[in-house]
Amino acid sequence: MNDTNVTPAVHTAVALFTIRERLQFLRVGAEQGRLPMVALRQGEGLEAGARRALETATGIEDVFLEQLYTFDGGRAGAQAIVAYYALAPCERLPIRRPGVGWADPAQVATLLAVDHQIIVQRACERLAGKLEYAPIAYQFLAERFTLSELQSVYEIIGRQTLDKRNFRRRMHASAHLVETRDVRRNGCHRPARLYRLRDTEPATAG
Amino acid sequence: MNDTNVTPAVHTAVALFTIRERLQFLRVGAEQGRLPMVALRQGEGLEAGARRALETATGIEDVFLEQLYTFDGGRAGAQAIVAYYALAPCERLPIRRPGVGWADPAQVATLLAVDHQIIVQRACERLAGKLEYAPIAYQFLAERFTLSELQSVYEIIGRQTLDKRNFRRRMHASAHLVETRDVRRNGCHRPARLYRLRDTEPATAG
DNA sequence: ACAAAAGTGTTCCTGTTACACCCATGT
DNA sequence: ACATGGGTGTAACAGGAACACTTTTGT
Numbered sequence: 001m002n003d004t005n006v007t008p009a010v011h012t013a014v015a016l017f018t019i020r021e022r023l024q025f026l027r028v029g030a031e032q033g034r035l036p037m038v039a040l041r042q043g044e045g046l047e048a049g050a051r052r053a054l055e056t057a058t059g060i061e062d063v064f065l066e067q068l069y070t071f072d073g074g075r076a077g078a079q080a081i082v083a084y085y086a087l088a089p090c091e092r093l094p095i096r097r098p099g100v101g102w103a104d105p106a107q108v109a110t111l112l113a114v115d116h117q118i119i120v121q122r123a124c125e126r127l128a129g130k131l132e133y134a135p136i137a138y139q140f141l142a143e144r145f146t147l148s149e150l151q152s153v154y155e156i157i158g159r160q161t162l163d164k165r166n167f168r169r170r171m172h173a174s175a176h177l178v179e180t181r182d183v184r185r186n187g188c189h190r191p192a193r194l195y196r197l198r199d200t201e202p203a204t205a206g
Numbered sequence: 207m208n209d210t211n212v213t214p215a216v217h218t219a220v221a222l223f224t225i226r227e228r229l230q231f232l233r234v235g236a237e238q239g240r241l242p243m244v245a246l247r248q249g250e251g252l253e254a255g256a257r258r259a260l261e262t263a264t265g266i267e268d269v270f271l272e273q274l275y276t277f278d279g280g281r282a283g284a285q286a287i288v289a290y291y292a293l294a295p296c297e298r299l300p301i302r303r304p305g306v307g308w309a310d311p312a313q314v315a316t317l318l319a320v321d322h323q324i325i326v327q328r329a330c331e332r333l334a335g336k337l338e339y340a341p342i343a344y345q346f347l348a349e350r351f352t353l354s355e356l357q358s359v360y361e362i363i364g365r366q367t368l369d370k371r372n373f374r375r376r377m378h379a380s381a382h383l384v385e386t387r388d389v390r391r392n393g394c395h396r397p398a399r400l401y402r403l404r405d406t407e408p409a410t411a412g
Numbered sequence: 413a414c415a416a417a418a419g420t421g422t423t424c425c426t427g428t429t430a431c432a433c434c435c436a437t438g439t
Numbered sequence: 440a441c442a443t444g445g446g447t448g449t450a451a452c453a454g455g456a457a458c459a460c461t462t463t464t465g466t
Contacts, residue, residue: 009215010285040285045278070276070288072251079216079246082276082286148445165447166429188438189443354418371420372456394465395417 009079012049013037013116015123016063016086018093019140023127023156024102025120026095028057033103033111035119037081050084058100063088064139068123074115081115085123087139131157135176138197146184146192147171215285218255219243219322221329222269222292224299225346229333229362230308231326232301234263239309239317241325243287256290264306269294270345274329280321287321291329293345337363341382344403352390352398353377 013035016026027033036057040049047065054060068083095101103111108120130136137153138145151167171177178198183191219241222232233239242263246255253271260266274289301307309317314326336342343359344351357373377383384404389397 042285046276046286067276070252070273070286079248080252080276080286080288146445163430164445165431168446169448170428185437187443188441190436190445192445352418369457370418371458374419375421376455391464393417394415396419396463398418 009073010040010046010049011037011073011076011078011081012040012046012053012084013081013119014050014054014065014084014086015068015120016054016058016060016088016093017123017127017140018088018090018102019153019156020090020102023105023124025105025123026058026093026100027103027111028100030099032113033116034113035116039078040082046082047084050082050086054086058093058095058097060088060093063092064136068119068126071115071118083119083123085126087127087136089140089142091142127157128159135174135197138176144180144182144194144196146194148192150195215279216246216252216255217243217279217282217284217287218246218252218259218290219287219325220256220260220271220290220292221274221326222260222264222266222294222299223329223333223346224294224296224308225359225362226296226308229311229330231311231329232264232299232306233309233317234306236305238319239322240319241322245284246288252288253290256288256292260292264299264301264303266294266299269298270342274325274332277321277324289325289329291332293333293342295346295348297348333363334365341380341403344382350386350388350400350402352400354398356401 014037015035018024018026026036028036036053038049038053038056040046044052046067050065050067051061054063054065064087065084066086068085071081071083073079073081105120105124108117112120127136131154137150137157140153141149147168150171151162151164154167155161176198177195180194180196182194184194185191220243221241224230224232232242234242242259244255244259244262246252250258252273256271256273257267260269260271270293271290272292274291277287277289279285279287311326311330314323318326333342337360343356343363346359347355353374356377357368357370360373361367382404383401386400386402388400390400391397
Protein backbone atom coordinates (compact mmCIF):
# COMPACT_ATOMS: atom_id res chain seq x y z
CA MET A 1 0.00 0.00 0.00
CA ASN A 2 2.21 2.86 1.24
CA ASP A 3 5.90 2.23 1.60
CA THR A 4 7.34 5.37 3.19
CA ASN A 5 6.36 5.77 6.81
CA VAL A 6 7.02 9.46 7.46
CA THR A 7 3.64 11.10 8.14
CA PRO A 8 1.86 10.55 4.83
CA ALA A 9 0.77 14.15 4.57
CA VAL A 10 0.20 14.53 0.85
CA HIS A 11 -1.37 11.85 -1.29
CA THR A 12 -1.72 11.90 -5.04
CA ALA A 13 -4.64 10.16 -6.68
CA VAL A 14 -5.30 9.60 -10.36
CA ALA A 15 -8.50 9.07 -12.29
CA LEU A 16 -7.41 7.46 -15.54
CA PHE A 17 -9.96 7.70 -18.31
CA THR A 18 -10.17 5.94 -21.59
CA ILE A 19 -12.85 5.35 -24.17
CA ARG A 20 -13.99 1.82 -24.87
CA GLU A 21 -17.33 2.35 -26.54
CA ARG A 22 -18.16 4.45 -23.47
CA LEU A 23 -16.09 6.69 -21.24
CA GLN A 24 -14.57 4.59 -18.48
CA PHE A 25 -12.16 5.06 -15.62
CA LEU A 26 -9.67 2.79 -13.97
CA ARG A 27 -10.66 1.22 -10.69
CA VAL A 28 -8.40 -0.75 -8.37
CA GLY A 29 -9.14 -2.79 -5.23
CA ALA A 30 -11.29 -5.83 -4.90
CA GLU A 31 -14.48 -5.09 -2.96
CA GLN A 32 -14.62 -1.38 -2.24
CA GLY A 33 -13.04 0.16 -5.31
CA ARG A 34 -10.46 2.92 -5.14
CA LEU A 35 -8.47 5.11 -7.46
CA PRO A 36 -4.72 4.62 -7.80
CA MET A 37 -3.20 6.63 -4.97
CA VAL A 38 0.13 6.92 -3.20
CA ALA A 39 1.65 8.94 -0.40
CA LEU A 40 4.05 11.48 -1.79
CA ARG A 41 7.68 10.80 -0.99
CA GLN A 42 10.04 13.38 0.41
CA GLY A 43 11.37 15.46 -2.44
CA GLU A 44 9.02 13.95 -4.99
CA GLY A 45 7.08 16.33 -7.20
CA LEU A 46 3.30 16.19 -7.31
CA GLU A 47 3.03 15.14 -10.91
CA ALA A 48 5.74 12.56 -10.35
CA GLY A 49 3.75 11.21 -7.44
CA ALA A 50 0.65 10.96 -9.58
CA ARG A 51 2.56 9.13 -12.29
CA ARG A 52 3.99 6.78 -9.71
CA ALA A 53 0.49 6.06 -8.40
CA LEU A 54 -0.56 5.03 -11.88
CA GLU A 55 2.58 3.09 -12.60
CA THR A 56 2.47 1.24 -9.28
CA ALA A 57 -1.14 0.22 -9.65
CA THR A 58 -1.15 -0.62 -13.32
CA GLY A 59 2.27 -0.49 -14.93
CA ILE A 60 1.05 2.29 -17.20
CA GLU A 61 3.46 5.09 -18.11
CA ASP A 62 3.54 8.10 -20.39
CA VAL A 63 -0.03 9.23 -20.41
CA PHE A 64 -1.52 12.67 -20.58
CA LEU A 65 -1.86 13.89 -17.03
CA GLU A 66 -3.30 17.07 -15.61
CA GLN A 67 -4.06 18.32 -12.15
CA LEU A 68 -7.72 18.34 -11.24
CA TYR A 69 -8.20 19.63 -7.71
CA THR A 70 -6.86 19.20 -4.22
CA PHE A 71 -9.13 17.76 -1.58
CA ASP A 72 -8.96 17.59 2.17
CA GLY A 73 -7.33 14.41 3.36
CA GLY A 74 -10.21 13.45 5.61
CA ARG A 75 -9.72 9.90 6.85
CA ALA A 76 -6.55 8.02 5.89
CA GLY A 77 -4.47 10.54 7.80
CA ALA A 78 -3.51 12.58 4.78
CA GLN A 79 -3.52 16.35 5.00
CA ALA A 80 -4.40 16.72 1.36
CA ILE A 81 -5.17 14.57 -1.65
CA VAL A 82 -3.96 16.11 -4.87
CA ALA A 83 -6.11 14.61 -7.61
CA TYR A 84 -5.07 14.28 -11.23
CA TYR A 85 -6.86 12.99 -14.24
CA ALA A 86 -5.17 11.02 -16.97
CA LEU A 87 -6.27 10.28 -20.51
CA ALA A 88 -5.11 7.59 -22.88
CA PRO A 89 -6.36 5.51 -25.79
CA CYS A 90 -7.38 2.08 -24.61
CA GLU A 91 -4.97 0.31 -26.96
CA ARG A 92 -2.12 1.62 -24.87
CA LEU A 93 -3.59 0.19 -21.70
CA PRO A 94 -3.26 -3.55 -21.47
CA ILE A 95 -4.52 -4.10 -17.93
CA ARG A 96 -3.39 -7.48 -16.70
CA ARG A 97 -3.52 -7.27 -12.93
CA PRO A 98 -5.98 -8.80 -10.52
CA GLY A 99 -8.46 -6.33 -9.08
CA VAL A 100 -7.69 -3.66 -11.66
CA GLY A 101 -10.26 -2.86 -14.30
CA TRP A 102 -12.51 -0.39 -16.04
CA ALA A 103 -15.72 1.02 -14.64
CA ASP A 104 -18.47 3.33 -15.73
CA PRO A 105 -18.50 6.82 -14.18
CA ALA A 106 -22.28 6.65 -13.90
CA GLN A 107 -21.98 3.86 -11.37
CA VAL A 108 -19.31 5.57 -9.34
CA ALA A 109 -21.52 5.69 -6.25
CA THR A 110 -21.73 1.93 -5.97
CA LEU A 111 -18.10 1.35 -6.89
CA LEU A 112 -15.92 3.75 -5.01
CA ALA A 113 -15.23 5.14 -1.58
CA VAL A 114 -16.96 8.49 -1.13
CA ASP A 115 -13.86 10.66 -1.30
CA HIS A 116 -12.95 9.05 -4.60
CA GLN A 117 -16.40 9.45 -6.10
CA ILE A 118 -16.13 13.19 -6.22
CA ILE A 119 -12.81 12.99 -8.00
CA VAL A 120 -14.30 11.00 -10.83
CA GLN A 121 -17.34 13.22 -11.03
CA ARG A 122 -15.37 16.43 -11.13
CA ALA A 123 -13.00 14.98 -13.67
CA CYS A 124 -15.92 14.15 -15.94
CA GLU A 125 -17.25 17.66 -15.69
CA ARG A 126 -13.83 19.16 -16.34
CA LEU A 127 -13.40 16.90 -19.32
CA ALA A 128 -16.71 17.93 -20.83
CA GLY A 129 -15.96 21.57 -20.22
CA LYS A 130 -12.44 21.50 -21.50
CA LEU A 131 -13.43 19.65 -24.63
CA GLU A 132 -14.75 22.89 -26.06
CA TYR A 133 -11.59 24.92 -25.87
CA ALA A 134 -8.65 22.57 -25.43
CA PRO A 135 -7.41 19.75 -27.64
CA ILE A 136 -7.92 16.99 -25.10
CA ALA A 137 -10.03 14.72 -27.28
CA TYR A 138 -6.95 13.68 -29.21
CA GLN A 139 -5.55 12.09 -26.07
CA PHE A 140 -8.06 9.29 -26.45
CA LEU A 141 -6.95 8.45 -29.97
CA ALA A 142 -3.94 6.82 -31.55
CA GLU A 143 -1.40 9.05 -33.23
CA ARG A 144 -3.32 8.85 -36.48
CA PHE A 145 -7.07 8.79 -36.52
CA THR A 146 -10.11 9.39 -38.67
CA LEU A 147 -12.55 12.24 -38.27
CA SER A 148 -15.28 9.79 -37.40
CA GLU A 149 -13.20 8.50 -34.52
CA LEU A 150 -12.61 12.04 -33.35
CA GLN A 151 -16.27 12.87 -33.59
CA SER A 152 -17.10 9.80 -31.57
CA VAL A 153 -14.81 11.02 -28.78
CA TYR A 154 -16.51 14.39 -28.76
CA GLU A 155 -19.93 12.80 -28.65
CA ILE A 156 -19.06 10.46 -25.81
CA ILE A 157 -17.40 13.05 -23.59
CA GLY A 158 -19.87 15.79 -24.41
CA ARG A 159 -22.83 13.40 -24.02
CA GLN A 160 -24.55 14.53 -27.16
CA THR A 161 -24.64 13.55 -30.78
CA LEU A 162 -23.15 15.99 -33.26
CA ASP A 163 -23.84 16.87 -36.83
CA LYS A 164 -21.22 15.35 -39.07
CA ARG A 165 -20.78 18.25 -41.46
CA ASN A 166 -20.74 20.91 -38.79
CA PHE A 167 -18.28 18.89 -36.77
CA ARG A 168 -15.90 18.48 -39.67
CA ARG A 169 -16.05 22.13 -40.55
CA ARG A 170 -15.29 23.04 -36.97
CA MET A 171 -12.36 20.67 -36.71
CA HIS A 172 -10.84 21.80 -39.97
CA ALA A 173 -11.10 25.37 -38.79
CA SER A 174 -9.50 24.60 -35.43
CA ALA A 175 -5.94 24.34 -36.75
CA HIS A 176 -5.16 21.38 -34.53
CA LEU A 177 -5.61 18.92 -37.36
CA VAL A 178 -3.11 17.88 -39.96
CA GLU A 179 -4.32 15.82 -42.88
CA THR A 180 -2.01 12.95 -43.77
CA ARG A 181 -1.75 11.36 -47.18
CA ASP A 182 -2.87 7.99 -45.92
CA VAL A 183 -6.26 6.43 -45.55
CA ARG A 184 -7.55 3.58 -43.51
CA ARG A 185 -9.41 0.73 -45.18
CA ASN A 186 -11.72 -0.58 -42.54
CA GLY A 187 -14.72 -2.38 -44.01
CA CYS A 188 -16.89 -2.63 -47.05
CA HIS A 189 -17.07 1.08 -47.61
CA ARG A 190 -15.05 4.06 -48.67
CA PRO A 191 -11.70 4.38 -46.83
CA ALA A 192 -11.31 7.14 -44.27
CA ARG A 193 -8.66 9.81 -44.47
CA LEU A 194 -6.21 9.76 -41.56
CA TYR A 195 -5.34 12.86 -39.58
CA ARG A 196 -2.91 13.64 -36.83
CA LEU A 197 -2.59 16.33 -34.19
CA ARG A 198 -0.44 19.30 -35.12
CA ASP A 199 2.74 18.77 -33.12
CA THR A 200 2.99 22.26 -31.63
CA GLU A 201 1.32 23.06 -28.31
CA PRO A 202 0.87 19.88 -26.28
CA ALA A 203 -2.39 20.90 -24.56
CA THR A 204 -1.18 23.33 -21.91
CA ALA A 205 -2.15 22.85 -18.28
CA GLY A 206 -4.67 25.05 -16.59
CA MET B 207 0.58 8.41 14.27
CA ASN B 208 0.51 12.11 15.12
CA ASP B 209 3.69 12.60 17.09
CA THR B 210 5.56 15.85 17.51
CA ASN B 211 7.39 15.25 14.24
CA VAL B 212 6.63 18.56 12.60
CA THR B 213 7.41 18.26 8.84
CA PRO B 214 5.33 21.17 7.53
CA ALA B 215 4.13 19.16 4.60
CA VAL B 216 1.23 21.17 3.21
CA HIS B 217 1.19 24.94 2.97
CA THR B 218 -1.71 27.08 1.92
CA ALA B 219 -1.09 30.38 0.16
CA VAL B 220 -3.58 33.06 -0.80
CA ALA B 221 -3.49 35.71 -3.47
CA LEU B 222 -6.00 38.30 -2.36
CA PHE B 223 -7.19 40.60 -5.11
CA THR B 224 -9.09 43.81 -4.98
CA ILE B 225 -9.75 46.67 -7.34
CA ARG B 226 -8.48 50.12 -6.48
CA GLU B 227 -8.54 51.88 -9.81
CA ARG B 228 -6.45 48.91 -11.05
CA LEU B 229 -6.44 45.26 -10.13
CA GLN B 230 -4.10 44.73 -7.21
CA PHE B 231 -3.04 41.91 -4.94
CA LEU B 232 -1.97 41.79 -1.34
CA ARG B 233 1.74 41.53 -0.63
CA VAL B 234 3.34 40.86 2.75
CA GLY B 235 6.96 40.95 3.86
CA ALA B 236 9.35 43.84 3.80
CA GLU B 237 12.08 43.41 1.19
CA GLN B 238 11.33 40.29 -0.81
CA GLY B 239 7.55 40.24 -0.95
CA ARG B 240 5.49 37.12 -0.31
CA LEU B 241 1.90 36.01 -0.34
CA PRO B 242 0.13 35.18 2.91
CA MET B 243 1.00 31.55 3.62
CA VAL B 244 0.82 29.12 6.51
CA ALA B 245 1.66 25.51 7.19
CA LEU B 246 -1.49 23.47 7.46
CA ARG B 247 -2.23 22.19 10.94
CA GLN B 248 -3.11 18.60 11.72
CA GLY B 249 -6.81 18.11 11.12
CA GLU B 250 -7.24 21.52 9.53
CA GLY B 251 -9.09 21.68 6.23
CA LEU B 252 -7.42 23.26 3.20
CA GLU B 253 -9.82 26.14 2.86
CA ALA B 254 -9.61 26.74 6.59
CA GLY B 255 -5.85 26.90 6.27
CA ALA B 256 -6.11 29.41 3.47
CA ARG B 257 -8.47 31.58 5.50
CA ARG B 258 -6.12 31.38 8.44
CA ALA B 259 -3.23 32.49 6.26
CA LEU B 260 -5.18 35.57 5.28
CA GLU B 261 -6.44 36.26 8.76
CA THR B 262 -3.01 35.86 10.32
CA ALA B 263 -1.31 38.16 7.86
CA THR B 264 -3.98 40.82 7.60
CA GLY B 265 -6.87 40.32 9.99
CA ILE B 266 -9.20 39.95 7.03
CA GLU B 267 -12.07 37.46 7.28
CA ASP B 268 -15.09 36.43 5.29
CA VAL B 269 -13.93 36.94 1.74
CA PHE B 270 -14.70 35.01 -1.39
CA LEU B 271 -12.11 32.25 -1.65
CA GLU B 272 -11.53 29.63 -4.28
CA GLN B 273 -8.85 27.07 -4.88
CA LEU B 274 -6.47 27.91 -7.71
CA TYR B 275 -3.86 25.19 -8.12
CA THR B 276 -1.49 23.08 -6.11
CA PHE B 277 2.22 23.55 -6.64
CA ASP B 278 5.26 21.57 -5.65
CA GLY B 279 6.70 22.67 -2.37
CA GLY B 280 10.16 23.23 -3.74
CA ARG B 281 12.32 24.95 -1.19
CA ALA B 282 10.82 25.79 2.24
CA GLY B 283 10.46 22.08 2.93
CA ALA B 284 6.82 21.85 2.01
CA GLN B 285 5.59 18.92 0.00
CA ALA B 286 2.89 20.97 -1.63
CA ILE B 287 1.59 24.51 -1.67
CA VAL B 288 -2.15 24.69 -2.18
CA ALA B 289 -2.84 28.10 -3.64
CA TYR B 290 -6.12 29.96 -3.33
CA TYR B 291 -7.28 33.25 -4.68
CA ALA B 292 -9.51 35.60 -2.76
CA LEU B 293 -11.61 38.53 -3.93
CA ALA B 294 -13.03 41.42 -2.00
CA PRO B 295 -14.03 45.06 -2.45
CA CYS B 296 -11.33 47.35 -1.16
CA GLU B 297 -13.65 49.10 1.31
CA ARG B 298 -13.74 45.89 3.32
CA LEU B 299 -9.97 45.76 3.52
CA PRO B 300 -8.52 48.30 5.88
CA ILE B 301 -4.89 47.23 5.85
CA ARG B 302 -3.10 48.67 8.85
CA ARG B 303 -0.08 46.47 9.36
CA PRO B 304 3.56 47.19 8.67
CA GLY B 305 4.89 45.47 5.56
CA VAL B 306 1.45 44.62 4.25
CA GLY B 307 0.15 46.40 1.20
CA TRP B 308 -1.17 46.33 -2.32
CA ALA B 309 0.88 45.70 -5.42
CA ASP B 310 0.36 45.60 -9.14
CA PRO B 311 0.33 42.13 -10.78
CA ALA B 312 2.31 43.51 -13.71
CA GLN B 313 5.27 44.10 -11.44
CA VAL B 314 5.08 40.71 -9.81
CA ALA B 315 8.53 39.72 -11.05
CA THR B 316 10.27 42.46 -9.11
CA LEU B 317 8.13 42.07 -6.02
CA LEU B 318 7.73 38.42 -5.17
CA ALA B 319 9.69 35.25 -4.71
CA VAL B 320 9.57 33.12 -7.84
CA ASP B 321 7.23 30.45 -6.54
CA HIS B 322 4.74 33.14 -5.58
CA GLN B 323 4.94 34.94 -8.89
CA ILE B 324 3.30 32.12 -10.74
CA ILE B 325 0.45 32.01 -8.27
CA VAL B 326 -0.42 35.63 -8.95
CA GLN B 327 -0.05 35.18 -12.69
CA ARG B 328 -2.23 32.11 -12.85
CA ALA B 329 -4.81 33.73 -10.64
CA CYS B 330 -5.02 36.69 -13.01
CA GLU B 331 -5.55 34.39 -15.96
CA ARG B 332 -8.15 32.38 -14.12
CA LEU B 333 -9.94 35.55 -13.13
CA ALA B 334 -10.07 36.83 -16.68
CA GLY B 335 -11.29 33.49 -17.95
CA LYS B 336 -13.87 32.96 -15.27
CA LEU B 337 -15.27 36.44 -15.69
CA GLU B 338 -17.06 35.29 -18.82
CA TYR B 339 -19.08 32.51 -17.33
CA ALA B 340 -19.16 32.94 -13.56
CA PRO B 341 -20.45 35.80 -11.43
CA ILE B 342 -17.11 36.66 -9.84
CA ALA B 343 -17.08 40.34 -10.76
CA TYR B 344 -19.63 41.06 -8.04
CA GLN B 345 -17.10 39.99 -5.41
CA PHE B 346 -15.23 43.22 -6.02
CA LEU B 347 -18.24 45.39 -5.34
CA ALA B 348 -20.25 46.39 -2.31
CA GLU B 349 -23.60 44.74 -1.77
CA ARG B 350 -25.28 47.39 -3.87
CA PHE B 351 -23.60 48.84 -6.91
CA THR B 352 -24.21 50.69 -10.13
CA LEU B 353 -23.90 49.23 -13.59
CA SER B 354 -21.04 51.58 -14.33
CA GLU B 355 -19.14 50.19 -11.37
CA LEU B 356 -19.81 46.66 -12.57
CA GLN B 357 -18.67 47.51 -16.06
CA SER B 358 -15.52 48.99 -14.68
CA VAL B 359 -14.74 45.70 -12.93
CA TYR B 360 -15.25 43.80 -16.15
CA GLU B 361 -13.02 46.17 -18.04
CA ILE B 362 -10.22 46.03 -15.51
CA ILE B 363 -10.15 42.27 -15.12
CA GLY B 364 -10.74 41.57 -18.79
CA ARG B 365 -8.20 44.23 -19.82
CA GLN B 366 -10.42 45.76 -22.47
CA THR B 367 -12.94 48.52 -22.72
CA LEU B 368 -16.52 47.52 -23.32
CA ASP B 369 -19.44 49.08 -25.05
CA LYS B 370 -21.86 50.50 -22.52
CA ARG B 371 -25.07 49.48 -24.21
CA ASN B 372 -23.93 45.99 -25.09
CA PHE B 373 -22.64 45.50 -21.60
CA ARG B 374 -25.88 46.54 -19.99
CA ARG B 375 -27.93 44.35 -22.26
CA ARG B 376 -25.70 41.41 -21.45
CA MET B 377 -25.91 41.97 -17.71
CA HIS B 378 -29.67 42.36 -17.72
CA ALA B 379 -29.94 39.14 -19.65
CA SER B 380 -27.65 37.29 -17.27
CA ALA B 381 -30.21 36.89 -14.49
CA HIS B 382 -27.65 37.60 -11.80
CA LEU B 383 -28.81 41.18 -11.38
CA VAL B 384 -31.64 42.49 -9.27
CA GLU B 385 -32.67 46.09 -9.71
CA THR B 386 -33.32 47.92 -6.45
CA ARG B 387 -35.58 50.90 -6.05
CA ASP B 388 -32.79 53.15 -4.90
CA VAL B 389 -30.38 55.33 -6.77
CA ARG B 390 -27.05 56.82 -5.87
CA ARG B 391 -26.47 60.53 -6.19
CA ASN B 392 -22.80 60.93 -6.84
CA GLY B 393 -21.97 64.18 -8.57
CA CYS B 394 -23.36 66.82 -10.83
CA HIS B 395 -25.11 64.40 -13.12
CA ARG B 396 -28.01 62.03 -13.30
CA PRO B 397 -28.15 59.56 -10.38
CA ALA B 398 -27.34 55.91 -11.04
CA ARG B 399 -29.71 53.07 -10.31
CA LEU B 400 -28.43 50.60 -7.73
CA TYR B 401 -28.42 46.86 -8.29
CA ARG B 402 -27.57 43.86 -6.19
CA LEU B 403 -26.59 40.28 -6.88
CA ARG B 404 -29.43 37.80 -6.92
CA ASP B 405 -29.03 35.90 -3.66
CA THR B 406 -29.26 32.37 -5.08
CA GLU B 407 -26.14 30.55 -6.26
CA PRO B 408 -23.07 31.94 -4.45
CA ALA B 409 -20.60 31.41 -7.33
CA THR B 410 -19.92 27.69 -7.19
CA ALA B 411 -16.37 26.38 -7.00
CA GLY B 412 -14.69 24.90 -9.98
C1' DA C 413 -26.41 77.24 -19.23
C1' DC C 414 -23.28 73.89 -19.06
C1' DA C 415 -20.57 70.03 -17.65
C1' DA C 416 -20.66 65.19 -16.52
C1' DA C 417 -22.09 60.66 -16.07
C1' DA C 418 -26.58 57.76 -16.67
C1' DG C 419 -29.40 55.69 -19.62
C1' DT C 420 -31.50 53.77 -24.09
C1' DG C 421 -32.43 50.79 -29.84
C1' DT C 422 -31.27 49.48 -34.21
C1' DT C 423 -28.46 47.75 -37.87
C1' DC C 424 -24.93 44.83 -39.45
C1' DC C 425 -22.15 41.01 -39.34
C1' DT C 426 -20.39 36.73 -38.02
C1' DG C 427 -20.58 32.27 -36.39
C1' DT C 428 -23.81 28.27 -35.39
C1' DT C 429 -27.43 25.27 -36.59
C1' DA C 430 -30.26 22.38 -39.45
C1' DC C 431 -30.50 19.52 -43.21
C1' DA C 432 -29.89 15.37 -47.74
C1' DC C 433 -27.33 13.36 -51.04
C1' DC C 434 -23.26 11.21 -53.66
C1' DC C 435 -18.70 8.46 -53.08
C1' DA C 436 -15.66 4.55 -52.63
C1' DT C 437 -15.17 0.21 -51.10
C1' DG C 438 -15.92 -5.13 -49.72
C1' DT C 439 -18.82 -8.86 -50.23
C1' DA D 440 -25.87 -4.80 -56.97
C1' DC D 441 -26.10 -3.54 -52.57
C1' DA D 442 -24.89 -2.47 -48.00
C1' DT D 443 -21.82 0.38 -45.24
C1' DG D 444 -19.65 4.24 -43.40
C1' DG D 445 -16.92 8.42 -45.67
C1' DG D 446 -17.40 12.69 -47.42
C1' DT D 447 -19.48 17.33 -49.04
C1' DG D 448 -22.52 22.78 -49.36
C1' DT D 449 -26.20 25.98 -48.51
C1' DA D 450 -29.87 28.52 -46.33
C1' DA D 451 -31.96 30.14 -41.97
C1' DC D 452 -31.14 31.85 -37.48
C1' DA D 453 -29.26 33.79 -33.32
C1' DG D 454 -25.97 36.08 -30.67
C1' DG D 455 -22.33 39.70 -30.64
C1' DA D 456 -20.40 44.09 -32.26
C1' DA D 457 -20.66 48.77 -33.77
C1' DC D 458 -22.71 53.02 -33.21
C1' DA D 459 -25.03 58.54 -31.18
C1' DC D 460 -28.12 60.92 -28.80
C1' DT D 461 -31.31 62.21 -24.75
C1' DT D 462 -31.85 62.49 -19.56
C1' DT D 463 -30.97 64.09 -15.01
C1' DT D 464 -28.48 66.22 -11.87
C1' DG D 465 -24.92 69.87 -9.40
C1' DT D 466 -22.69 74.06 -9.88
